[in-house]
Amino acid sequence: MAVDGKWEITINSPMGAQKAALDVKNEGGTLSGTQTAQGNTQALANGKVDGDNLSWSANITSPMPMTLEFTGKVEGDKLSGSVKAGAFGSFPFSGGRVA
Numbered sequence: 001m002a003v004d005g006k007w008e009i010t011i012n013s014p015m016g017a018q019k020a021a022l023d024v025k026n027e028g029g030t031l032s033g034t035q036t037a038q039g040n041t042q043a044l045a046n047g048k049v050d051g052d053n054l055s056w057s058a059n060i061t062s063p064m065p066m067t068l069e070f071t072g073k074v075e076g077d078k079l080s081g082s083v084k085a086g087a088f089g090s091f092p093f094s095g096g097r098v099a
Helices: none
Strands: 005-013 016-027 030-037 040-043 045-050 053-060 066-075 078-085 090-097
Touching (some): 005 078, 030 053, 040 053
């Protein structure tokens, strides 16, 4: 399933639902693009695509500096998985393709 395009996801964290927008492209198994959350946009790092499975990292500065590590799966126009937030553990995320 093609992952290319724009997605909106919601991360279910202890601080409540956190929304993020993704604009991504699969280039020969490498996932590239940007993630925007809380008014900040950063390039994806360590992006990989393997079939319907994807993973990437995003370095955030708010509410505190940390690296978020995402692993997920594309099923049609849905994207879901988990995000590891440093010492805070892992949280589920889900979302869908934006037309």
